Each structure stands twice: as structure tokens, then as C-alpha cells.
Amino acid sequence: MKTLIPQIFSIRDDEQFNEAALAIFKYQAEFCVPYHQFITNLNIKADQITRVADIPYLPISFFKSHTVVSNTEKEEIIFSSSGTTGQIQSKHFVTDLKVYEDSFNKAFEQFYGKIEDTCLLALLPSYLERDGSSLIYMIDALLNQSKHPDSGYFLHNHEELFNKLNTLKAAGQKTILIGVTYALLDFLELYQVNFPELTVMETGGMKGKRKEMVREELHEILTSGFGVDAIHSEYGMTELLSQAYSSGNGVFDCPNWMKIVLRDTNDPLTLLNSNQTGGINIIDLANINSCSFIATQDLGRLLPGGSFEVLGRFDNADIRGCNLLVQ
Template sequence: MALQNNSPETAIRDSLRDRIITFKPENFDDLALDVFRYQAAFNPVYSQFIGALNVDPNKITRLTDIPFLPIQFFKTHTIRTGNVAVTADTIFESSGTTGLNTSRHHLYDPELYKLVSERIFQLNYGDLNRFHILALLPSYLERNNSSLVYMVQHFIARSGSEHSGFYLNNPQELLEKLKFLSQNPDGKSVLLLGVTFALLDLADSGENMSFLQNLDKLIVMDTGGMKGRRREMLREEVHDILTQELHVPVIHSEYGMTELISQGYSHGNGLFEPGNTLRILIRDVNDPLTISDHNPDKTKTGGINVIDLANLDSCAFIETQDLGRFGDAPGTFYVMGRFDNSDIRGCNLMVL
């Protein structure tokens, strides 16, 4: 991303970008605090928000003391850090529902987005060139500004597989491709990634999919979202149907949203592991300024606050409308649903 050469934040921003790419997990807190100070100084919207809370950025020494910007600001403001000299490479927009304002996330550094998202995937599943990626994302493909499609397009290109691709409204073509791959194994894994309603439609198609048992390296990944196409269902109910009909032991999931660059992944049972540039904190449901980065009582549910270091050019500290709780292993988390008064989101995850 090109910044104005005479802007005072250029050197700071470039140094932070380099550190985001190379940092080690034990240095997350120090880097997050430096990103906070940078954004507090050079993000006009975030700076005004901090000022309204009467917070002195120079006195912040812990992640739990950082003010988190309510995610609704992405609907009403352009959230930008730095004096950007060029227009955004692209603008991601949430799907939302008719009549509701949508979130807009301006992407100024596509290379950072691709690097971070690819690295997170590889840390969870291995190199992309070991996969055939079959994407079942009809509602997302009907738009041209989906961050999920943007990421998966990159993954498909990086897979280098002639069999990787998107499937809009042709489940039969998808099934034929899966049959071909089951009959012609080449040692690669198959990633079937789909929005929830489309995976359920595939499972309910009436086709005999017992051949999927021959795909011993099949990963089915649910990205969430009914899009108003089907009734809302519990995640456990959805995954029970999918595991039975698609002949896989577990359903994987992706946690991401328009306003984030980093992702988290679940390898089953709804337990998410955040990417290395992502940290989940939990805020008290009655006092949003009471925030915890760990909790001995793992059953306590609260609002999810996200630190996404890769959001260097927007805001790395976001108060979401998701409800969650911590898992047993450090850093892990569950998504329990959403606040009752929040908008229905396109990437909405179902209640457990």
C-alpha cells in the first residue's frame, strides 16, 4: 500500500507491517499495544471514540484496557488508519438483509490480506497446493464484494488444482466432481467449503453420496449463514445432518467477517482456534468495558471482542455482536450466537 511520502505515519506503519508478518506468538501483546498507539494517533474515527471515553492512549498498558470500537461503526463511517494516498484496492461489504445498512471494510493492502489468510490456513491445514478446493458459496458469488469470496479465490489460485473452483447453483456438477476425485485419488485432500444453507441443500438433494466415504481426505467446512433460505437451526443439529449425509466424522468451520482480515478455524465440535494474528477477548454482557483475556469459568458467556493485528489500515480492536466463551486450551473459543438486538449478518454463525 502506498502512503504519502511526507506523512509522519509512513515509517511507523511500514515498521508495524513488517512486525506483523514476522512476529512470534509470545510478542503478540507488545505488538498489539504498538498497533493500538498507532491507530489511536492516526485513525480519526477511532481517535474520537477513544476521546469520548476519556481514555489516554499513553496510559494503556494491558490489552484488556484497550477501547474496542463497536462494529456498527463500519456501517456509518469509513474506518481508516493513516493518510492513504490511493483509493482502496477493493471495498468489502457485508451481505446483511434488505433494508439494513451493511458494513464496509476498505482494503488498502491486498498483499497483506492474502499473506495473512493463507498463513492462517496453512498453520491449520497445511499448504494449499495439497488441496482440491470446491467452494459452494452461491449467495456470496451473487455479490462482487464478499471478503469470503476474495479469500477463497486466492486459495483456489494457490491450490494450483484444475479441479478447484466455485459452484454457484449446480450441485450436480459438484457431485460429479466429487465422484471423479473419489475414483481418481492423487494424494491430495479435498476441501468442500460452503455456506450453511447450501451444504444442507446438498445433503438434502436425495443423491446417494456414499461414495464420499472413499474420499479419506475430505474436509467439509461450514462458513455459517442461512441467508433467509432456510429456518435457523442449532449448529449441533446442522452438523449432525451434514456428518451423516456427507459421510464425514466432523464438520469444520471458519470464523471470519467482513470487518476482519484474519480468521479462526474449528476442526470440529464448534471449538475455534484463532489465527496467529487474531486474539479473542470476552466482555461482560452488562458492562462492555469489563474485558477478560482468560476466564477460569469457561462456562461464562460474553460478548466477543477481537484483536486483529492485520487490520493495520482500518481498526484492529473491534467489539463484535457475537456471543462466545473461552475454550479449555489457551486462545480457543466457542461462538454461542449473537446479541438479540443485533442485525442478522450474512456470515452469521448459529447458536449452539
């Protein structure tokens, strides 16, 4: 299966994607024990699956209750989700960090160009204050690759960030500010910036620090406060080794080795067409050493061309169908 890894990141069309997805499915259906058991309990014969559309998706909750790996190699790192005290964390056992590094490096370059040419500023206090964040691992690596001396992290030193943004604007430097939502709002309560060329990327989440806001209201505050036309977003999670990116209006695009599929909220095994609302299923071929076929707890809408919107999350009543499959 290692021989397939280079092919994943050179995928150019649906035919190549489907061929790789089917090969990875056959492998994981045999060697990923939780996925194998899940498929068996559904009375699905893996060797009879010949279309990507027929591949079953593992509920994301399995990453909380099982070790989801598809080989016997020792993990190089364990990524874990954030959560309040007492909550069970998702854990992603990563046996080959180079796959993750290739995934985020190639995706970042696909959407934003070479990191070497960019000043990257990271306002991610809640992530920095805990261990096991896959986002921090990615940002660490990107910061190390950035050639700009001003690239770096910011915790609560908002005045320093304000001064740095003004200096970078004056220099005409290509700059990306990536921040957790509540921290960006905290900054704007103290400072306003007019930096039209700045890329502001929010990673989502108030982390219990502020009340949740609808995207339109949030992005209106952020665009006004930073003087930009649009707010970018990153869509990723502990259980994935790939990220989708939005360049505005909450519309996300995937890298070539990742796809979004929607499922019926009342029948998790039924897939939906574009412009319908449903549960977000993700095919992440970079998850070759865990499980590439994940049924998330997010609601979304698929747009023509493969773009998608994230509309919210299931409440407990909405995911009864998924719970039936977990038992």
C-alpha cells in the first residue's frame, strides 16, 4: 500500500481518484479492524464493492472508542481533539507523519502558493495551550518553511500583532493571518486594521470563550475590522489528514485527494445529490493508514463542481440513524 501514497498526491481527475479510492477501500476493509467490523455488521461484502458510490462510511465517533489504524506499524504521533473536561477525545494514531506533511504542504501550495514567499502569522492561543493538536503540527511546519523573519505565533500580545500587521502592509508583504475565531474577535475589540491585501483565515470555533455566531455576522465583523473583502476559512479535523479551504462566503474546496459526499440524515447509507442538505461524508485518501471514509457529524450542502458549504452540526436527535449503525 505504501506504493500508492505518491499516486494519491498526483491525482488529477475523477478517474484517478476513484481508482485510488477503491484500492484503499479494499485494503482498509481488510486491515483496519474497526472498519472491517463495521462493514461486517452492515452485512456488506467488501469484495463486491466496485463503485466509490457504494463504499460505506465509518462514523467519526469510532475515533473516540477505537484505535482506527490499517497497519501494524507503531504510531509516530497521536493527534487528539479538543474538548471540555470529562469529554472523550477523538484520537488519530498516525503511523506515517510524512503522509500528513505531504498532504498539508501540497494543499497549502495548491490554494495559497509557496509558503516560502509568505509571512504567516498565527493567532491560535487555545490550540497552543494544549497538546496533540494536528493544526499546531501543521502551522509549526509551515512556520519553519516560511523565509520571512516576522512569521510566528501570537498568544495575547495583540499590540505586537497590530504593529506587525501595519509594518507588513507598508512593506507590501504577502501575509496570511490564521486565527481561532474568538481570538480574532478579541483582537478586533482592541485594534482595527486596514490591510486589504491581507489573507485572514479563521479556523472556526469559539472554544467556549464567546457565544456562537452565524457565519455572515462573524465575517462581516472580521472583514470590517481587518479591512479585507473576504474571510478565508480552513475545514479540518483531528480525524483527517487533509484540509479544505474557503476563499470567502463559506464555500470550501478540497485538494485533489479529498472529496465531500452528502448522506441522507434519516438514512445514513443513502447518498444525496448537489444542492441538497445532508450529513457530510468525507473521503480523505491521505488517511491511507487509518480510515479514508468518514461520516462526520457536520451538516452541509454540496455545490456543483465539488465545492461545499458547512451549515452546522447534528444535534443528538438528528444522529439516531448513525447511532443505529454504531451499535
